[in-house]
Amino acid sequence: MRKYSYIIIDNDAESVLKTRIVAEGFSELTFIASATNYQQGLNLVLEHRPYFIFLEIDPQDSASNLSLAFIGELYRFLSVIPKIIITTVTKELAFDAIQYGVFDYILKPLTHVDLVKTLLKLEKVLFESKEQKTSVSESSVAILEENVSEVKITPFIEEKEQIEAKEEAPVIIQEVQIQQIPEKPLILCIKSYGDYRYMNAADICYFQADNNSTDIYLNSGEMVTAFKTLKHFESILVHPFIRIHNSYIINQNYISRIHNGNSVCYIKNSTKKIPFSKTYKANVDLIIANFSAGNYIEI
Structure with a gap:
């Protein structure tokens, strides 16, 4: 078992x-x-x-x-x-x-x-996966047998002449270019009574709670209000967004400085200081660890 x-x-x-x-x-x-x-x-x-x-x-x-x-x-x-x-x-x-x-x-x-x-659901998933692999394997064998049955046996002399002809022929190597599809940036859509507001998640500096709504601050200096709680955004957003305070979720790509003594994070190209609380200190430590894990020099 x-x-x-x-x-x-x-x-x-x-x-x-x-x-x-x-x-x-x-x-x-x-x-x-x-x-x-x-x-x-x-x-x-x-x-x-x-x-x-x-x-x-x-x-x-x-x-x-x-x-x-x-x-x-x-x-x-x-x-x-x-x-x-x-x-x-x-x-x-x-x-x-x-x-x-x-x-x-x-x-x-x-x-x-x-x-x-x-566990029954897991058993079903594993069984279907196994069946699918078996089906693919059997199909491959069938195709191989079909191809083999079509192979014609030629006399030895004819085969030798074909081999010599191939050896004399120039070898052409065709360069195959694999096109990489770029990953699309995450778009955040804020809906309000038929009004659809689109923004690139990468342009968001931080989220600030305002009772049952949330203010979204962009790197352009603009602020957009969404009628969702900060907890809602915390549940749907992943790295590089991380909660550091009951009232703030920050995009760590916009952090220029972390001052543990004053318990604040500084935003790039801005005078804004975002406080962090003891409750979320582990998240701030994680941000510091993320920075140090990259191309990083500490002086």
């Missing part, structure tokens, strides 16, 4: 325990570890490469920093993403979760039947 390792990432210790108790009822599931916040969870996944991740994306404690953005972060480091099983108390984020390609979406509390369905 194949074994599937898993990690639980949830800021609620009771939920972690309940999920683990249910999972232990399945001999094919092997527990590795659990984490209560974004950074701990990321470190565990990168170190152990589990098959499954049970992930909470709408925690009661925002300090854990858990959201769908965690999945986006995995794509920065891993070529093969673990199968994500969302475990949360509401259906509200189900559609957004689908956009991130999660394997399953389960409402808390997790039950034995929920995991039965998930």
Whole structure:
């Protein structure tokens, strides 16, 4: 029987325990570890490469920093993403979760039947994948046999003459150019009563919360208001956008300076200073680590 390792990432210790108790009822599931916040969870996944991740994306404690953005972060480091099983108390984020390609979406509390369905779903996916590979393999063999049956056997002398003729003929090497399709930039569309406002995500410096709406600041100095909460943007945006404060999400490509003493980030070509809080200090440390991991010299 194949074994599937898993990690639980949830800021609620009771939920972690309940999920683990249910999972232990399945001999094919092997527990590795659990984490209560974004950074701990990321470190565990990168170190152990589990098959499954049970992930909470709408925690009661925002300090854990858990959201769908965690999945986006995995794509920065891993070529093969673990199968994500969302475990949360509401259906509200189900559609957004689908956009991130999660394997399953389960409402808390997790039950034995929920995991039965998930493992049956996995079994079906693996079976269909195997069938597809077998079908492709059989088709290849059939084509090969068909081609072989069409080969004509020529006399040895004729074959020798053909070989000598080929050796005398000039060899023409045709250069094949592979056209690379450039990746399209992410476009953010802000809709309001039939008004569609488009902007390149790369032009956005930062997002600032304003009650139930969010102000979007562009590198041109322009500000656009969207009638969505900052938490909504946090759930759909991935690198280089990262939350550093209850009121701010920043595009780290526009950071020119980070002052830990004053707990502020400076924006390029601007006098604007964006504060960061202790709650999101781990994210600021991640930004610093990202800078140092590139083409970087520290003096």
